[in-house]
Every structure is written in C-alpha cells, then in structure tokens.
Amino acid sequence: MLDNLTVVLVRPKFSENVGAAARACANMGVSRLVLVDPPAFDMERARPMATSKGGLLLDRLEIAATLAEAVAGAEAVYGTTARLGGWRKGVITPGQAADGIWRTLSAGGGVAVVFGPEDAGLANQETRLCGRLVTIPTADEATSLNLAQAVLVVCYEIFKASKGLAEEADEPSPSRAATHAERESLFAALRESLLAIDFLKADNPEYWMLPVRRFIDRVGLKRHEFNLLMGVCRQIKWALGTGRDKKPQA
Template identity: 50%
Template sequence: MLTHVSVVLCRPKFSENIGSVARACVNMGCSSLVLVSPRSFDLKKAAPLATSKGKVLIEQAQVHDSLETALKDFHRVYATTARVGKWRKGILNPWEAAQSIMDVEKSTPSCALVFGPEDKGLTNEEVELCSHIISIPTSKEAWSLNLAQAVLIVLYECFKLIPASDCRQIKPGDSRLITRQESMILNQNIREALLTIDFLDQDNPDYFMMPLKRLLSKKDLRHHEFNLLMGICRQIKWMAHKNNQGPQ
C-alpha cells in the first residue's frame, strides 16, 4: 500500500479536518500522519470524523513544532498549493506526481505530501522547503478545496497505481460470455414469448425478429444475463398460458 507515503498537515486549523484527513489516509492505505503546529487540536472533535481506524492513526501521529524539522528525514517532499504562477514553476498534477511517488523501480524513497492550513495554505517559505509542487485542477469559478478533499485526491492518484490484487475487490468476476448455441436458444425463446403475447406478426415472425437480434448482438451477453432473459421469457409464456386457460 502507501507505506512509504506520509501526509504532513502544516498548521491545520480545525480538529474536525484532521479527523477527516485521517479517515482519507486509512481509506487509501496511508499509515503515516504528521502534524506541524496544529492549532487548538482536540482529539474528541477529530475522532468522530476519523472513524476508529483513523483515530488510531491520529493517536500515532508525529507532532512537530516546525515544518523544517518534520521534513528532515524524507527523500522527496511534495508541497500542495492552489496558488500558482510567478516563481511557482514545474507544477505537477496529482496524477503526474503519483507516477514519481509510486516509482517502485527506484527503491521507493520515503515521500511527504505537505498540505497547508485551511485558511491560507502554505507560505512561500514553506513551499521552498519542498522539492516538488502539486496543484489540483478545479473549476475556474471555485478552486479552493477542503483539506481532506485535497488529501484524498492526491492519495487516490497514488492508490490507483497499486496492483489491483492488493486492493479491496469491489465487483465479483463477470460470468462467462454466452456461446453461439446459447445465443440461438435465447433468440428462439424470445421469439416464442413474443408470439404468445402477439407482439410479433404471426405470418412472418422471423422478419420482425431481425431488429431485436441485431440489438442483442451489439452487446456480448454474459451467462447471468442469458439466465435473466430466459427467465423473463418463461414468465411471459407462463402468464400467457394462464390467461388463455381462463378462470377455473
């Protein structure tokens, strides 16, 4: 996971935001949080937003009085800022920075992601302590991000480069594609079902089935989808037969 990455919050203003950042960290597999001169930090305010795993991360966080001290042992340091222009050149998008941060071919150096306080961001002097600058693209009309949102975006770009086998599996594997024989069986059952409800012209049903066959052929059907459509056909034929029998 992101074991070589540390999130550094420089002079964070709100305890609640620290809690939300901690939650974002554990969600993305980042196990290191560093706080630099947090203002009026209150664990009771941060914990509800951190959740149980995030609360542990906060309790284990390093706390420093200066950013320079906090960064002294890292190999690469990335400042995040919304303010660009003038001397702030060579700015990376989060996905560009992630390529460097997750470059495991180069011995995976320890990396610090530095985020400034919510109200003013990092000062010029603090940015100068960092080797790289990251800025998150946003709408021109609203470019100020919540602290936890910014942390999550940068970490997620790194997380996307982790092998899928190391991440939580969200969706089960797809069922197999249906065979040509199964496709023909499905078409035949759809034809029979539509005939029972007089949807197809009884005199020439195959002609009117052609558009439907073309529609179904646009997608590679999976076996679970085949079973679903077959079930619908069976239900249509059963209901048609029941209605034809009339009341007993």
C-alpha cells in the first residue's frame, strides 16, 4: 500500500522502540525502515516488540551513516518535531501532511518521514534537510510521545489518505518530482547565486535561505523545473563573471 514510503529513525536510543516502530509500520503498510547512526541497536531486544509482521521489516532493516544518505533518493522529506519556533516555521499536522504525501506516493514518487531521537528530537541542521515539518498536537500537560506512538500516528494519517485519495491517482505525472539530492544541489546553487547578488545576508545565509527552501519544497518541484532553476543560477554566475569564460547554452 505505502511501498514508496520510508520511515527514518535518527539515532534511536532504545532498541525496543525500534521494534515497536517496525510493528507500527507493518500495521499501516509501510515496508521500508531506515536507522541513521543508531548508537547501540540490539536486534534481539527489538524483535519481541516488533511481533511477527514487524519482524519482517527488521529483517530488511537498513542502516545509514547520515540523514542525508538516508533520504537522498526521496522526492519529498517530512521531519517531525515537538519543538516549535526559531528555525521551525510552517509546521503542519500529520493530517495536513498526509494528503500531499499520498499524492506524491500515488504518482510513483518516494517520501521519507523522519523521526528524531527520543530524548532531544531532530537537531536544527537535520530539520534543514526536511522540506516540511510535522508536529503531533497533544495536551499541553503531556507533550512527549513515545517514538513508536509518533510513528503510528503519522503513518495512520497517511494510510487514511491513501484510502480516500486512491481513485484520484489515475493520471500519470508529466514530469517526475525532483529528488532530495537534486533539491539540495539546487539549494546550494541558489545560496551561492543569492549571496553573489547580495540578496542573502552573509552573516547567516543558512537562516535566510530557510524561506526559499520551504517555498520550493512546498510547491513540489519537478525535474524540468529543477533544470530551469539550475540554468538560472548558471546564468547569474556567468553574468557576474564567476562562471566559465564561455556563456552557457540555454
């Protein structure tokens, strides 16, 4: 059902939570689970919490050294957070995220949903790799969720959306979405170009790039649009004399 959806757990502290998260993924039809730099993962402690169906996910478990590596092939990356404000702007609920996630999946694109470690959540630099941020509303008196609970809530909303929107997924997309790796290369090119024309403030360009990143991820960049914007960046470099001697071809 959700074959192109990847659940990514960043530095999970407790193997039992990984097992319970695998069970939650299996319940909702998610077949790919990736751990990023787990500090002390123990399969024997994880497996009892996974039950038989979740155990199948543990058998196919993937481990990545970095978050960038784990999400490189995804066309859309959603990070989860309980902390708001500062760099964490434009945060949406799982229900709001689910429709967009399912539309990407139903068009054949890959989506990664990222969950941070139990004690601290995703770091600011990690949320920067996520096109959208998702938070699960809770009562003010108890805002902390167990990792597996959070995985289940988000995947359940996506599962619901897949049931409601499946009939709308008949028309093929005219152009595939840009992958996470392609968007990251575009963001780097845009950052360099916008610094060169003094649009970004040089003291903290990553912060001032956030609205640009959020906008591009929100609109669902296609591959041909990626090519167009990369061409604009090359033209800016040429016009400023920082590109190759020869004018780039359109």
